[in-house]
Amino acid sequence: MAVNPLFLPVVTPDMPASESFTDAAAAVARLEELYGAACDFLTRHFSAVAGAMTHPETRFRAFYPEIRLHVSSHVRVDSRLAFGHVSAPGTYSATVTRPDLFRSYLTQQIGLLIQNHDVPVSIGLSTTPIPVHFAVAGRSDLTVPQEGAMGFPLRDVFDVPDLANTNDDIVNGVGFHHEDGSEPLSPFTAQRIDYSLARLSHYTATDPEHFQNHVLFTNYQFYFDEFEAFARSALANPQSGYTSLVAPGNVVLTDPEGEIPQLPKQPQMPTYHLKRADGAGISLVNIGVGPSNAKTATDHIAVLRPHAWLMVGHCAGLRNSQALGDFVLAHAYLREDKVLDDDLPIWVPIPPLAEIQIALENAVAQVTQLEGYDLKRIMRTGTVASFDNRNWELREHTGPVLRLSQSRAIALDMESATIAANGFRFRVPYGTLLCISDKPLHGELKLPGMATDFYTTQVGRHLQIGIRAMEMLRDMPLERIHSRKLRSFDETAFL
Numbered sequence: 005m006a007v008n009p010l011f012l013p014v015v016t017p018d019m020p021a022s023e024s025f026t027d028a029a030a031a032v033a034r035l036e037e038l039y040g041a042a043c044d045f046l047t048r049h050f051s052a053v054a055g056a057m058t059h060p061e062t063r064f065r066a067f068y069p070e071i072r073l074h075v076s077s078h079v080r081v082d083s084r085l086a087f088g089h090v091s092a093p094g095t096y097s098a099t100v101t102r103p104d105l106f107r108s109y110l111t112q113q114i115g116l117l118i119q120n121h122d123v124p125v126s127i128g129l130s131t132t133p134i135p136v137h138f139a140v141a142g143r144s145d146l147t148v149p150q151e152g153a154m155g156f157p158l159r160d161v162f163d164v165p166d167l168a169n170t171n172d173d174i175v176n177g178v179g180f181h182h183e184d185g186s187e188p189l190s191p192f193t194a195q196r197i198d199y200s201l202a203r204l205s206h207y208t209a210t211d212p213e214h215f216q217n218h219v220l221f222t223n224y225q226f227y228f229d230e231f232e233a234f235a236r237s238a239l240a241n242p243q244s245g246y247t248s249l250v251a252p253g254n255v256v257l258t259d260p261e262g263e264i265p266q267l268p269k270q271p272q273m274p275t276y277h278l279k280r281a282d283g284a285g286i287s288l289v290n291i292g293v294g295p296s297n298a299k300t301a302t303d304h305i306a307v308l309r310p311h312a313w314l315m316v317g318h319c320a321g322l323r324n325s326q327a328l329g330d331f332v333l334a335h336a337y338l339r340e341d342k343v344l345d346d347d348l349p350i351w352v353p354i355p356p357l358a359e360i361q362i363a364l365e366n367a368v369a370q371v372t373q374l375e376g377y378d379l380k381r382i383m384r385t386g387t388v389a390s391f392d393n394r395n396w397e398l399r400e401h402t403g404p405v406l407r408l409s410q411s412r413a414i415a416l417d418m419e420s421a422t423i424a425a426n427g428f429r430f431r432v433p434y435g436t437l438l439c440i441s442d443k444p445l446h447g448e449l450k451l452p453g454m455a456t457d458f459y460t461t462q463v464g465r466h467l468q469i470g471i472r473a474m475e476m477l478r479d480m481p482l483e484r485i486h487s488r489k490l491r492s493f494d495e496t497a498f499l
Contacts, residue, residue, distance in 0.1 A: 012063045012160070017045040022072065022128025028115035034127045035069045035103040035110065042066035042129075046139035050162065059156040065163055066139070068099040068194040070130035071110075072186070073117055073497075081120040086488045087499040088116030090187070096497065097182055098190035099130045101138070101198050105213055108283065109309055113498045130194075131183070132169060136162035138198040142211070169195040175306075175430055176347055177492055190498040191431065192307050200304035207300070208289065209252035209271035212308065216277055216285035218474040219310050220467075221301065221423055223293055223317040228276060230467045231288045235278045236260040246285060250277040273301055284311075284478045286471060291419060295341035295392050298422035306430035309499055311485055312360065312477050313427060314435045316470040319388065319417040321440035322408060328443070329462035331383040331469075333364055334436035337421035338389035338411045344422060348429045354421070355428075357487050359480060360435035360473075367473035368437070371465055386414035388436060390421030415440065431490040431499070437473070439466045 018041075025031035049064040073096045081089040090096055103110060114125055136158070158164060173180040174188045181187060192200075201212045238244040240260040249257040251264045252274050273292065279285040289305070291297045302313070319332060335356040339345075368383055369375045389408055408416065420436040427434025439462055477485055486499060 012061065014063045014065050015049075016065050016067075017041055019067075019129060022126045024124040024126050025114075026118055026124045028111045028118060031071070031114050031125055031127050032103055032107055032110045035071070035100050036107070038069035038127070038129060039100065039103050042068070042134055043139040046134060046136050046162065047143065050136055050140060053161060060161050063161055065133050067129045068101060068132045068134055069103070070097050070099050070128060070132075071114065071189060072097045072126040072128070073121070073123065073189060074126075075121050075123060077121075079121070085116075085120075085483055086486050086491050087495075088113065088497060089120040090117075090189075090497045091494055095186045096189040097130075097184070097186040098188065098496075098498065099132050099194035100190075101134075101194035102201065105201075109499075117497055132194065133163035135165045135195065135198070137165060138195070138202070141198070141202060165195065165199065169193055170199050171196065172303075172347065172429075174496065177494075187494075188496050191496050197307045200307040203300075203304045207271060207273045207304070208275035209254075209267065210250055210275050210277060211254055214250045214254070214277040214279065214287075215305065215308050215310070216279060216287045217283050217311040218286045218478060219305060219313040220286060220288045220470045220474065221291050221298070221313060221315045221317065221419070222288065222467075223291060223417075223419060224463075225274065225290055226463060227316070227467050228274065228288065228290065230464045231276055231278070231471075232264070234467070234471060235276070238278065245280050246278050247281055248279045250279060252276075273297070286474050294418050295343045295390060295422040298341075298419040299343045299426060302423055302426040302430070302432075306426065306432055310432055311482065312433040312435070312474065313423065314360070314364070314437065314470055314473065315420045315423045316437055316466055317417060317419060317439075318441035319415040319420070319438035321415055321443045322389075323384070323414055324443075326384065326414070326440055326443065328440055329382075330440045331368060331466070332388060332415040332436075332438040332440065333361065333368070333383060333385045334388040334415075334420060334424070334438070335361065335385050336387040337424050337436075338387055338408070338413050339421045339425060340392065340407075341390045341418065341422045341425075342392045344425050344429070348425050352425075352428070354424050355489050357433050357435065357489065359477065359485055359487070360433055363473040363476040363480075364435055364437050364469070366476060367469045370472055371469045384414050387412050388420050388438065389413040389416045390418055391416060392418065428490060431486070433477075433485050433487065433490070435473075437466070437469060439463070 045066045053060055075090055075093050175191050204212050235249040238246040252271055253267045255264055273289055275289045277287045289301055291301045337354050415438055424434045
């Protein structure tokens with residue numbers, strides 16, 4: 005007789021009562037303890053079930069830990085901060101995954117809540133089950149088989165990923181509340197984070213813990229040669245603060261003369277991480293071509309709560325006064341990429357962030373050793389247009405060219421507006437510095453042999469500028485980088 009999973013008894017680990025904490029580090033330690041116990045429980049029972057290959061007579065379930073905060077006063081907090089406080093009295097909660105990975109972030113955010121509201125946080129178990137796929141993630145000795153590989157449906161015995169809990173309702177500002185009526189404390193639920201952590205490992209072939217707080221995006225692989233050369237030079241300098249370079253396949257290089265073996269099959273988005281002990285290094289991600297790739301990368305990297313991401317890719321120059329190899333600093337975006345229209349309406353403005361803009365302009369001046377009027381010869385500031393059609397030049401020109409002219413656009417690509425718009429949506433500081441690789445409106449197409457020596461040398465300079473800008477941002481106080489421009493009326497307390 006077939007087993008009816010609806011009537012199977014549910015076995016859970018011990019369900020301890022919630023505890024109150026006024027010390028952030030102790031609260032995070034308790035989160036780690038609860039999460040570790042839950043994953044150990046699921047892993048242990050999954051191993052036993054997978055080995056037996058017979059339908060168990062019970063279901064196994066464990067729950068994500070949660071942070072809960074109750075505020076009863078309208079006391080005004082320091083409004084200069086864009087984060088670290090709630091806007092009104094009420095009960096707030098957030099499910100938590102991988103507290104080991106997010107230890108510094110959680111300690112900082114919880115500490116600000118305790119400090120700003122003078123109330124304890126409660127740490128306990130939520131009512132959201134942990135999918136077994138995420139509980140065993142990272143275990144090289146265990147893999148969750150595809151549906152049908154076992155002698156019974158996996159979902160009969162364990163919880164599996166649930167799309168109802170994997171969404172962006174909080175960051176999209178659609179009036180999200182938890183099932184118990186509490187307000188969200190964090191921009192992402194635990195299962196949404198787990199989903200993105202798994203996707204990052206798949207797309208980049210590097211583990212999420214290697215990602216640094218400053219992320220550069222590019223759309224050309226040869227930037228990685230320059231990045232590797234810079235990284236080796238930095239590792240050779242004990243004063244640089246950089247400790248290792250991580251390449252696809254989780255290859256960790258600490259010796260500046262060491263070898264980096266090539267993977268037999270490159271990931272979709274190869275990623276290098278130049279690490280610092282405090283996580284304030286630089287990750288370089290090759291997102292490839294197109295707004296869909298740009299959205300995919302930023303959708304998942306956003307859960308790591310980076311302090312800034314910048315696009316340092318190539319673009320088409322739209323003005324006759326520009327030359328191949330010139331730079332474009334975006335201060336506005338014409339969004340014709342379309343991939344975010346359902347999440348962030350096209351009428352929403354994407355403002356430039358002063359701290360990012362200043363860092364990029366200063367970095368250009370430092371690397372090129374130009375300033376003032378001379379800097380204008382090789383860099384223009386203006387609107388960047390992002391299209392979803394790489395071959396827009398082949399269409400009838402009246403429509404696209406007229407819109408580009410009316411928008412005052414000075415450059416066109418396929419990714420920058422998506423990266424900036426997703427930065428705005430996810431409250432991640434963003435910026436764009438592009439390098440002109442063709443001028444299709446003026447007969448300079450991206451064809452073999454078109455690149456000049458000047459343009460070739462600009463690749464190295466371009467990357468150096470991106471790195472230098474990130475190092476400037478790294479030295480800024482966190483509260484200056486995370487602008488209040490990115491926060492809406494009712495925001496989550498967590499960054």
